[in-house]
Amino acid sequence: MHILLERVAPGRVAVIRGDDDRSEVADAELADLVRAAEAERRPRWVWSDTRTWYPPLLRSGVRVERCVDLRLSHAILRSSTLTAGSALASAVPGPWDGAAQPDALPEEGSAALFDLDGPEPEAPPSAAAEFAAQQEAVAASAEPGRLRLLLAAESAGALIAAEMQHAGLPYSVERHDQLLTALLGPRPRFGRPAVMEELAAELREALETPGLNPDSPPEVLKALQRAGLMATSTRSWELRELDHPAIAPLLRYKKLSRLHSANGWTWLDTWVADGRFRPDYIPGGVVTGRWATRGGGALQLPKEVRAAVVADPGWKLVVADAAQLEPRILTGLSADTAMAAAGRGTDLYAGIVATGAVAERAQAKVAMLGAMYGATTGDSGRLMPRLARAFPRAVRLVEDAARTGESGGVVTSRLGRSSPPPGPGWRSIQEAASGSDSTQAEERRARSRARDWGRFTRNFVVQASAAEWALCWMAELRNRLTRLGPGGAPFTAAPHLVYFLHDEVIVHTPAELADDVAEAVTVSAAAAGRLLFGAFPVDFPVTAAVVDSYGDAK
DNA sequence: CACGGGTGCGCG
């Protein structure tokens, strides 16, 4: 059953259990109410926005099993091709659109500012009305089952994001500091660390440019050219091709500079407290449905610092990642039985080699990536015809998605998330090129932009469906982890998710349960595959490593 | 001095 929560006034919340069961409680009583209802019948809580409702509950020690996040669901249903005809999708943009959070809207009194003239101020957005409109849109859609699954998975993801931030990723300040000190020298009170300063001096010497600021790409580029080098930029991959005594210190400087500025002592001070890294996850923050983060760069945690992620004493980390997730998603999307056969077992790329389509594993990988990203030239582009011959259905699916995007159309993921349509700028470029008086330059530009958008939609169907698989995987895993833990204790006493990186999760678990967790990770992956692709026999193998430190995984 | 675009690089 559903229980809908809605703020009715500062400090007061309406609790709506059905058409004629409505009550109100003070904020202070909400946690007890939720705890009691959760123990009794595990309802699905319906609320405007998990980011505003759930963290206070978690701080009160209350965990919920299921919810509907109306804001996230609204965003999906507004643009999905599966609900295109619904009232929800055809309405003018309202308070549920955009990042504005209904609970954070100005309070009633401030609306008085508007009522001297003009239309009546808009009524506060009713969560109950919004929920009804969403249910109606789903029920009338072409694929209600898929959409229900998508909304449930998206909402579960929102719960998990809040729980992961609450629990935090176990993180050793000491180890991180040791690592920085070993590479950069001791933490300076101000300015550059000693090792970077030495490299800068070496660089100035080698380029005979005493005042050079190594942090300024234009200055560095000019200095390199003065030294007779054919550099066109200061990108590392390009510098590596050059032969000059300045190159080695410059590359080392750039590497260390990156570490220092992105994950140095300042980052540590800002983001790690009480032995936990607590990034701000944004479920649905990417157009494809992937998560984003705000601050802390949690999804870019460099491999070199992962050794500082360390389980608590008596606990373990289970680091799990889905092997070749996106190609397998493409396999399911296209129902390509040849590719499914190649992917049986653990290494899809080896399976592709075994079909004879390509000679080496590296080629299989680059060809698959090229198919999903839209490579046209280079090794990857050259391998495409062979891939298409061996796996016609899979390749046709991404080609079709690309053609749709090139002509300005919209594509939709497995469960119903649709790509945004191209903007007005894109359309006017296409129109300018289609007129009888268009120039060659206009036509070239239009074709190029059309192909750009085609690569986006080509990748969208795969990336968005993979994000859905990952949400299902995590939601399933979360349920299993709860069952593994002791009942009644706070959820952080049980195995719990602490990190998520697109196709990879980390569970923090009491050591004695680590093997059970590893098993749960694997079983959950298979379950996610069935949720998305039913009986179609595409495998989703995962590797699960039981380790003390993230740095020890793979 | 604030802002925003460009550059470069970390992750999948």
Add this chain to the structure above:
DNA sequence: AAAGCGCGCACCCGTG
């Protein structure tokens, strides 16, 4: 323009 998708973030530098 790295051969192609999706991001976040720090820093530089020109502009208002």
